[in-house]
Amino acid sequence: MKKISSELENTRTTFSFLSRLKRNPQVDNALWNEIEEALIQADVGVTATSRIIDVLQAKSKEMKLSSTESILDLLKEQLKSTLQKFNTELNEGGNPSVWVFVGVNGAGKTTSVAKVANWKSKENERIVLAAGDTFRAAASEQLEKWANSCGAELIKGADGADPSSVIYDATEYAHAKNASLVLADTAGRLHTKSNLMQELEKIVRVANKGSGTVTEILLVLDATVGQNSLQQAKSFAESVDLTGIILTKLDGSSKGGIIFAIAEELAIPIKLIGIGEGKEDLIPFDSEVVVEKILDFQEDS
């Protein structure tokens, strides 16, 4: 996997939020306002932002911090610790293990499947991809092209086929061929469509029926999306037992700050982050990287 620094370099500017604030050492209301605005502009959300600031103010008072720099360091630590509480390992152990990728339309599920396939293939694991998105036109062709480019095998059904059966077939095929891991793509579904959410419950149920064991259900979230991501995570978690989140499109100028609300309210760990369109552009979650990105603000000044 690639190092992130070069990928994220282009979003950096010399006038980052942190460096600009540090030039004004005074701890006053303006500082708190600046922090509040920065968090809100990073899509952290009004509620989570005020919660974060309340804690930060209480702690800095207790610790008698008097410089902007020490407060910002504390903020960084606080944000990091919210995200570090979780185990971000990806679980295998089935024969084969099945990782199911779920999410709303356009979040980047198929691309994430491809990236994981590429990464796991490089580790010499034998991978089978399941083209479980039988709804979107040409979704399986998209996955097929990826599969070819990273040497993974692909099981697909006809357009409109029952996604559960496609994924089931993939697990049996993987079992027979001694492949250790099945990566199952699914159709994008808005979390508000209860029939599609039921379909997802079925997919997971059926994937567990044969030789395969579902060891990861990964919700793919687009960092560009704002407050609705929390709602998405809630609804998906209600239908299936989410084991983790893949936060995509972090290579843009989006910050994905909603993950704090998700971490606090739902305790779902972020396991991977997507930082580009190439098949290498997926890296394990690193709270340092994500928090840096959230606080590293481009300013108009």
Added chain:
Amino acid sequence: MFDTLTDRLGNIFDRLRSRGKLSESDINAVMAEVRTALLEADVNLKVAKQFQDKVTERCVQSEMHTALNPAQQVIKIVNDELIEILGGQALTLAYSDKPPTVVLLAGLQGVGKTTNAVKLAKWFKSQGRNPILIGADLQRPAAVEQLRVLASNIDVPVFSESSDPVIVARNGLSEAISSGRDVLICDTAGRLSIDEDLMNEIRQISDEIQPHYTFLVIDAMTGQEAVNVAETFNDKLALDGMILTKLDGDSRGGAALSAKTIVGKPIAFASTGEKVEDFEVFHPDRLASRILGMGDVLTLIEKAEDAFDHQEAQKAADRLLSGQFNLEDFLEQMQQLKKMGPLQNIVGMMPDLPQGVNPDDVDETRLTRVEAIITSMTYEERDRPEIIDGSRRSRIAKGSGTSIQEVSLLLKQFKEIKRMMKGAVKPNKKKKKKSSKGRKGKQNSRAKREINKTANAFDLGEFGSFKN
């Protein structure tokens, strides 16, 4: 769901009710709530501030009208201002004298450009035009295949080739001219606004085909970033308007306000579902009330008037309140409700949903199942559900193709509604919340919400008469 602005303001105004006039500090308190509501709806912080200043100014200047209470007045001002910004000058599509009329679509990855290119093509067809689609997304694997499959469903040709997006666009234009197509829609690859190479590429495409209309396709769920995206694309391409997608989700859609404020060009179309038909000319007033969580009361009244027979409704409401309500009445109410259009849309328009109800969480097929259960009962059973014993239950379940559990659940819930309505007692909020644990409980609570909503149908009758 977030608290609605109406709820938030309600709390403030309760304190103020005794006073006739709003002081400046009252207005500031109100505006702080408006700001929070906007931010929770994903309106960009800077845009929200700007908006807040504008509304405050109007509130301070405007004479307080004695006929309206302060809450209504402020909401009215806020709403008017929102509509003004979201709407502004509407887009009137003029077709080029020298066909084809060229339309270029641009946007981030995953916003729905390809799907909406086809929806737009279908819309042009419905206007009596002959569109052609150009597949210039050579970046995402199989994007052109996706376009071809979707386009063949609506019988619109696609031009693409595996060369370079700029060349595809150029050759696509010649193809449109030689094949006599009068509208050309060019789909492009998703690109990040900070990716200079790709932004330059789309600029070249634009230079090549000289579009009459350039639309930014923007996801209704977009967060704070919407302004930067809109700004960069507008700088590069001089946008003519926007297409707002994924409005069928439950996001508030504040991104639209952000983008609109920055670009100053109209939101031309909105995509409201996965089907090709789910695409319409944008209604600013509907989005305004959605951003603020006020419900789309006006549209609801219109729809209700079209479809709802209010004498019938009144009769049913009387029966309900007097406790004579039976399953037959219940069935009729459901059918009335269905006449008003897709249930999801209707429920989303209601201003005051019971707590915990997600407006889009309604599934039409569940209603159909309830309908099947009731129609599988004898008239006697519908009138007096208490006679339904075990063997009748299993017969009804078989007849309706459902399960005994579902029949029992319906009967239980019906009994509950009847009990509630008889005393005109409000549903017990605590009780409703309890049922969120476990699978069974979840279904139970969902079905219950549905019935709550069906019960809401009676209010619709009142809306109708209120308007008369």
